[in-house]
Amino acid sequence: MKKIGLIGGVGTGKSLVAKLIQEHFNAYIIKADEVGHQLIKKGYKSYDLIVDDFGTDILDENKEIHRGKLSEIVMNDSEKLKRLNAYTHPYIYDYIKEEIDSVDDKGEYAYLILEVPLMIESGFDVLVDEILYVHTDVDIRINRLKGTRNYSEEKIQRIMDKQLTDDKYKKVADHIIYNNTTVEDTLKQIKKILGGGQYENN
Numbered sequence: 550m551k552k553i554g555l556i557g558g559v560g561t562g563k564s565l566v567a568k569l570i571q572e573h574f575n576a577y578i579i580k581a582d583e584v585g586h587q588l589i590k591k592g593y594k595s596y597d598l599i600v601d602d603f604g605t606d607i608l609d610e611n612k613e614i615h616r617g618k619l620s621e622i623v624m625n626d627s628e629k630l631k632r633l634n635a636y637t638h639p640y641i642y643d644y645i646k647e648e649i650d651s652v653d654d655k656g657e658y659a660y661l662i663l664e665v666p667l668m669i670e671s672g673f674d675v676l677v678d679e680i681l682y683v684h685t686d687v688d689i690r691i692n693r694l695k696g697t698r699n700y701s702e703e704k705i706q707r708i709m710d711k712q713l714t715d716d717k718y719k720k721v722a723d724h725i726i727y728n729n730t731t732v733e734d735t736l737k738q739i740k741k742i743l744g745g746g747q748y749e750n751n
């Protein structure tokens with residue numbers, strides 16, 4: 550099983566690329582964002598660490614962490630973001646490592662796709678064999694995110710400021726996918742990279 554890490558800044562199209570790979574290839578997908586959302590729920594260690602530090606104002610009526618409120622706090626304060634990362638990343642890493650090992654043991658998949666926005670910054674790259682960077686120009690990302698996720702331009706800019714520059718992403722990438730235009734064009738590039746048709750579903 551080849552393990553491929555998907556990287557790229559907010560809104561570049563990592564989820565789209567993961568979905569296309571899943572539809573067209575024999576691939577198992579892990580999304581670090583979703584693992585992170587699960588592991589900050591009530592009952593997990595990260596929840597306790599976060600609430601101890603940031604207080605109960607970040608909780609909703611069910612005493613779960615309100616991610617929008619927490620995001621407002623940490624995306625405006627690099628020190629606080631660093632602390633949030635320290636409360637979450639080690640647990641996300643361990644969870645993902647275990648999941649990869651278990652998928653590998655079953656031997657059912659040709660590819661493992663790991664989507665982590667902070668792959669390099671957080672050292673998750675040791676879990677994969679190759680890195681695929683999804684690039685989309687900033688103005689296109691802003692328009693897409695404003696349209697589909699209701700993010701404000703300021704929020705998008707603040708998140709981008711906390712992430713690597715395009716040049717740094719490019720430097721660590723084994724492959725680059727340009728997702729500026731159509732989904733069909735992006736799929737064509739994916740097929741070229743994973744290629745051969747050997748593991749294609751159709």
Ligand SMILES: CC(C)(COP(=O)(O)OP(=O)(O)OC[C@H]1O[C@@H](n2cnc3c(N)ncnc32)[C@H](O)[C@@H]1O)[C@@H](O)C(=O)NCCC(=O)NCCS
Nearest residue numbers: 558559581582585616617619620634637641666667708711
């Ligand atoms: C800040 C939180 C609460 C915001 O949750 P929310 O549901 O609003 O956003 P979501 O998780 O979908 O993230 C949206 C995008 O923000 C960016 N982002 C998320 N966390 C971080 C971070 N720690 N540093 C930089 N960018 C980040 C990513 O591009 C991500 O795709 C949440 O992202 C979080 O708990 N982050 C810390 C854990 C983490 O780093 N997860 C990313 C995978 S390792």
Ligand SMILES: Nc1ncnc2c1ncn2[C@@H]1O[C@H](COP(=O)(O)OP(=O)(O)OP(=O)(O)O)[C@@H](O)[C@H]1O
Nearest residue numbers: 558559560561562563564565693697728730731732
């Ligand atoms: N080629 C494309 N054409 C049109 N819309 C696109 C294209 N690629 C992505 N989008 C849209 O842009 C938005 C961002 O894409 P996506 O969610 O895949 O990005 P992401 O890199 O996974 O973001 P995040 O870092 O926040 O997880 C989505 O609403 C998606 O539908």
